[in-house]
Amino acid sequence: MKHKSEFLNFIQERGHPYQCTDAEGLDRVLSQNNHITAYIGFDCTAPSLNIGSLIQIMMLRHLQKFGYKLIVLLGGGTTKIGDPSGKDKARSVLPMENINQNISLEKVISFNDGKTGAIVENKADWLDSIKYIDFLRNVGVHFSVNRMLSLDSVKIRLDREQNLSFLEFNYMLLQAYDFVDLNKKHGCRLQIGGSDQWGNIVNGIELGKKFNLPELFGLTTPLLLNAKGKKMGKTENGAIWLDGSMLKPLDYTQYFRNVHDQDVGRFVRHLPICQLMRLKN
Template sequence: MTYTSSLLRLLDERGYIHQLTDAEGLDKLAASQVVPGYIGFDATAPSLHVGSLVQIMLLRRLQQAGHKPVVLMGGGTTRIGDPTGRDESRKMLSDETIDANIASIRTIFERFLSFGDGPTDAIMVNNHDWLGKLGYIELLQEVGTHFTVNRMLTFDSVRLRLDREQPMTFLEFNYMILQGYDFRHLEKSMGVRLQMGGSDQWGNIVNGIELARRMDGVEVFGVTTPLLTTADGGKMGKTAAGAVWLNEDQLPSYDFWQYWRNVDDRDVGKFLRLFTDLPLEEIARLESLGGSEINAAKVVLANEVTALCRGADAAKAAEATASATFAGGGVGQDLPVFTLPAEGIGIIDALVGIGFAASRGEAKRLVAGGGARVDGEQVTDENLVIAGGSEVRISSGKKKHGVLRPA
């Protein structure tokens, strides 16, 4: 359909829309008033990773279109754990750890959203503030009557776990009830009319919409984004080295920049639309580049995303490091560093120490496969000892570089 609201036109043009509960109704609402919309994030770690970035950008687009983003931190639901996409129960975290994680995660959102008291300023709320006060009997009487076990068992988050004969605790089984209650509470307390999320959250979003309708007779809406995978079928934000964290403390800016610089050629246009504010005309020009010129578009992508997430200075430093390392053959300032002992160090220990291999066995396989280099020279002897006393560049393959630096 042709959208009349700037919100849905923006989301459609940029490729965010997968499912809408009522496209016409939401379009009409967004064209006539400021719509508060929310996305929930659990606080299981001090940082979110790249897999959450499309949802963060979705909140950014909501604000850019003149509406109000509500960041819901799951201080309450983190204590339970979302079973969606999981094969095992989540480890329980202490209250202190959850609170510290929320404080750390907030710094990410402050780069993407404008917070304040205005009608379109973002706010962050914590569902522990209301779920923590909800009595069990009250929950059963007020909310439980609107959910049937028959229907809950059909939800993918439950069915897949049961099909795999993986245990699901009663605690986790309640997650979808509490998430539905979140939507109802946010609508009643601050007029939130829209919940957004990934396609795997469709069932949970619909639950909240039905709960608000049954309990309060209120019409609210849902939007989900497509399941985001890379062109080679991989999961967004996952690499062989682990998660691509958004916070600097969990992942250096250079490594973050390199993740975007090294994306598949086929993903450049899609990622520019989803993760940058570049005009669509400029994105069309960049994704049309062929051959080696596409690398220039990847540098633009890396710079734009890193500037948004880490700041312009971090993006400039990362690009300068890449230029010095790859083009100039030098040693950039942002490369990972490992202390080089005065007596020297074996190549295997160096590869493990700097993080290019998770174990000595993996490091040996890297050397045997011709992937290890010292100062640009391929290493063929796993017993090589790198002499101490001077700075040395060490590499794994063509894209991972680091520095061995004397103490």
């Protein structure tokens, strides 16, 4: 499918888009206005991201290349709860001192005051100050428990009779509110995330409608999986970190040299910065 937006055509050629809440609407907005602001959120569970976040990081770089404003959202608030999406059991509640408040992406995108300069926001800046009763009245009133129970992140756990704490159940409300807050502060209209975040992204868009915000959009990317269908990012020896101080560059390179032949073409298409024409030749 050919788009009017050069950005959408570019990422489509690389196989980045997986789901979109309104592909035609997003194409129209992106082609008419290059001042759209987009955001991607990252957990603060470690001082470094691992290779499971590489596609999202490349999306940030592509957005900036095509002239869009970026927000890197650190999950300093929601990390205190833990996202139940794609998890068979509850995440361990991290001690406050183990919740990292900074992830370095300066080598990939530019952070400055320019038109396309990326900015960093931390969820903790607004979530930590929320008054619970006010939040329930202003935000919780717009969420249907019936619908929340039907979401995969909840339904799978319940079908398996696995515990889902009330703490985790609140996660989707908090992430949905992120989108509303970022729109009010920065005019952000596009949220991008991995396909396992689809339900959370849709919740944010629906909440935006309740708050009478301009039309919001969601775009997901495929999870980085190997030939066996397992998520990339960890091995028997630990996570494949992106920070050279946490994983030797040689070990990082060796990891990709050892991937299955079936994975090579897909990874080369998803991850590099070089032109696809060079790769095809």
